[in-house]
Amino acid sequence: MTPVVSAKGLGLTYRTRESEVVALSDVDLDIGKGDFVSFIGPSGCGKTTFLRVIADLEQPTSGSITVNGLTPEEARLKRAYGYVFQAPALLPWRTIAHNIALPLEVMGIPRAEQQARIARTLALVNLEGFADRFPWQLSGGMQQRASIARALAFDADLLLMDEPFGALDEIVRDHLNAELLKLWAATGKTICFVTHSIPEAVYLSTRIVVMSPRPGRVIDVIDSDLPAERPLDIRETPEFLRLAARVRDGLRAGHSYEES
Numbered sequence: 001m002t003p004v005v006s007a008k009g010l011g012l013t014y015r016t017r018e019s020e021v022v023a024l025s026d027v028d029l030d031i032g033k034g035d036f037v038s039f040i041g042p043s044g045c046g047k048t049t050f051l052r053v054i055a056d057l058e059q060p061t062s063g064s065i066t067v068n069g070l071t072p073e074e075a076r077l078k079r080a081y082g083y084v085f086q087a088p089a090l091l092p093w094r095t096i097a098h099n100i101a102l103p104l105e106v107m108g109i110p111r112a113e114q115q116a117r118i119a120r121t122l123a124l125v126n127l128e129g130f131a132d133r134f135p136w137q138l139s140g141g142m143q144q145r146a147s148i149a150r151a152l153a154f155d156a157d158l159l160l161m162d163e164p165f166g167a168l169d170e171i172v173r174d175h176l177n178a179e180l181l182k183l184w185a186a187t188g189k190t191i192c193f194v195t196h197s198i199p200e201a202v203y204l205s206t207r208i209v210v211m212s213p214r215p216g217r218v219i220d221v222i223d224s225d226l227p228a229e230r231p232l233d234i235r236e237t238p239e240f241l242r243l244a245a246r247v248r249d250g251l252r253a254g255h256s257y258e259e260s
Ligand code: ADP
Pocket: 014, 015, 016, 021, 022, 023, 041, 042, 043, 044, 045, 046, 047, 048, 049, 050, 214
């Protein structure tokens, strides 16, 4: 089966007038259909850059990448992915329903179909009944759920999520982690998820990609052997703690590489 994302020797160097920043270097990675892949690594290691390359928002400077077997540009034109940003980025003067509708309007989706998608995605993130509220009437966690609904409304098989819960407190984050897993199981989507949190990465993922500090390289790819069904207290099991320790070791190894 064609991988959803396939990167080979992928590199990206940002060139500004004064300097060059090597954000990604020699990344080889295949992401299969239905995988939940987390990217974890220190700030500035190129996690956002990698999602942006998948989304055709940045062009690699070396190597190659395909999305559903196509170039990122072709995949973007076919609307292959939904993107959830670190901040909810909802327009304050639009209701939740109208925020979700905005990209659908741009895409020229007929109004009835827009309404159907809004209702379906709001139900998926448990925000039925909030369609006519404004973003500022919702808590941070609810706003982030609304922005997930907006990304889901594209109806793409691939969901790119850049630290979507990073700004939320731990209790809300726990709750949204559990909900996201259910949503992933219910929809069968492929998810690329960026996080700083080891427990979040281990709890959510089928695969964990550990990245080194700049230039971002993949230092470990961990296939999780946790069962699909994951109550939150799975985080106290030996299997979970073993995976978390391996992620931590990888992050530490990456750091010593940087310092040597
Ligand atoms: P992460 O998401 O892992 O924190 P990023 O992918 O945002 O890292 O950034 C990787 C590196 O590239 C950082 O050092 C960052 O400062 C740099 N960078 C990101 N975007 C640009 C840009 N448009 N121009 C120049 N440097 C950039």
